[in-house]
Each structure stands twice: as C-alpha cells, then as structure tokens.
Amino acid sequence: MFRSACRLLILAASTLPLMAFSIKTVENPRASGPFYDVRGSFVAAKPDIPAALVAGTDRRVDAAIRATVRSLSLPRAILTVRIIRAGGLPILFGNRHEAKVTVDATSVSTGERIASATFTVSATVFGRDTNVQDALAAKIADRVAAEFKLDGGRPTTIASALSGG
Template structure:
C-alpha cells in the first residue's frame, strides 16, 4: 500500500514540470525573426582568399534574387564579414574552415537590427575547389537562416532521404 502511494506521488511529481511546458504557436515565434532581405555585401580581411569572398557574394546574391515574399516584412540588407579563413592539411585531404559574422541592417533607418556569428567547415580531398565549396557552405547557412530561396546544393541527407 505504501509502495502504491509512493509510486503515485512520484508520477505526479514527475508530471508537474511537463504540464507547465507549452509549445509556442508554429508561426508566432518564427515570423518575428524573418526579414525581407533586399541586398547583401560580403567583406573580408586581406588574408582571406579573394575567390572565397567573390563566390560567397555571388551565391548569397543569387539566393536573395530568387526569394519572393508573400507578406510584408521588415526590409533589410545583410552585411557578411568573413572574419577568418583557414585550412588544416590532414593525412588524407584537408579541412577548410571559416568564421563568418552576419549583420542585418534596416533599410528604413540604417540601424543594425540583428547580428550573429557562425563557423563552417568543409573536408576536401582535393583543395582546388576549396574556396568554392566553403563559399557554398557559407551561402547555404545564410540562406537557411534568412529563409532565402534559390538553388540548394545537394547534401548527403537529401540523397539518402528524398
């Protein structure tokens, strides 16, 4: 009898935190962070490969031009700064990495309204296409964060789970 009461009390205590949990509405939290991106410019320090900067700029611009918004959203321009680009030779191939800062700037006021930093990397057997592959990773991340359209590059997850 005491054992049953203990079990019941344990179940009730375990369920209390779960009863207080509330999922936000699916569109409520997401729409607040969405912007109508009108343009982008990519900058970098002098030690970052120029081909990486040019390829990133072209790919982000391509995604912006392919995006059409059905609802009015705050208009922004994004400033992409490649803070650091490096490569590490490995036994087989090499790993290329970039640290990127993205800032959303309001078109109407010119004030920065959002900023974020991320790292991305790519492993390649042949380093000839390193800048292009890294630029695609950067552009895909930006397109995903700002929900931009445009041609998506195939990933292994897309290949395995169509």
C-alpha cells in the first residue's frame, strides 16, 4: 500500500512540470473566427457581487485592451462584461470561488451586439481569503482576453495557475 502510494506521488510529481509548457500556434487571425478591434469595456454586476471583484475585473480588462495593438483594419467594438453570480465554497485546504460571466461585444459604428460569450471561471485560494476577489478578477479578465484575442491575458498553463495571481 505504501509502495503504490509512493509510486503515484512520484508519477504526479514528474508529470506536473511537463504540463506547464505551452506552445503558441501562429495562425491567420481572420481565419480563427470573429476578430475585433476592442476600444473599451464596461464591467457591471448586481449589488450582491463584491465591489472589489467588479473593480479588479474592470482594471484588468482595460489593461488588456490598452496592451493590444492591431495591425489590421478590423470592426471596432466595445465590451460589456456582466458578472451574473459569484460565490464560493470551502474545500479541504482552502476555498473554491466561482463566477458566471456574460460578455457582449457591441459595434461602435452601428450600436448592435455583434458577439456574445457566456462562461464560468473558478479560482481556488489556499489559506486566508484576503486575495479571493483579486484572484477571481484575474481569471475573469484572462478569459475575456482569450475570448476576444486581447494581448493582456496570461498564458493558461499549470505554472501560471500555481503562481497565485
């Protein structure tokens, strides 16, 4: 029993560093789906959502938009990020927090909604709950950056997930 547990631990410890690698692919941006020149964003939530989560998400999404430079002429859009619900539950060594988010892209020229995405993100925080809202805001902003191809997002690897922020 002890020997099999040790083998399992060694296997897990040896595969964890290999899962941290990420390979970026070079692809034609127009062939990979909708692609927009995002000019701004607005983050909104119900009153029961913590203000720190809304402000942190807004700050990070705006930073991702400012970091993005487009070399092509693309349709201009503004993002509306709505945090529908946020909550957490305790797990064995910390807390797992989750948020459901809806993002709408609105055309600058016509005012019509041109794209929409709904997703759920989660963040696990070990120890104290001091940086829960910050960690969840970072996850939301990273997902928005990935969905709308903004340059401000972090790579999604285990190494960046374990870095804590």
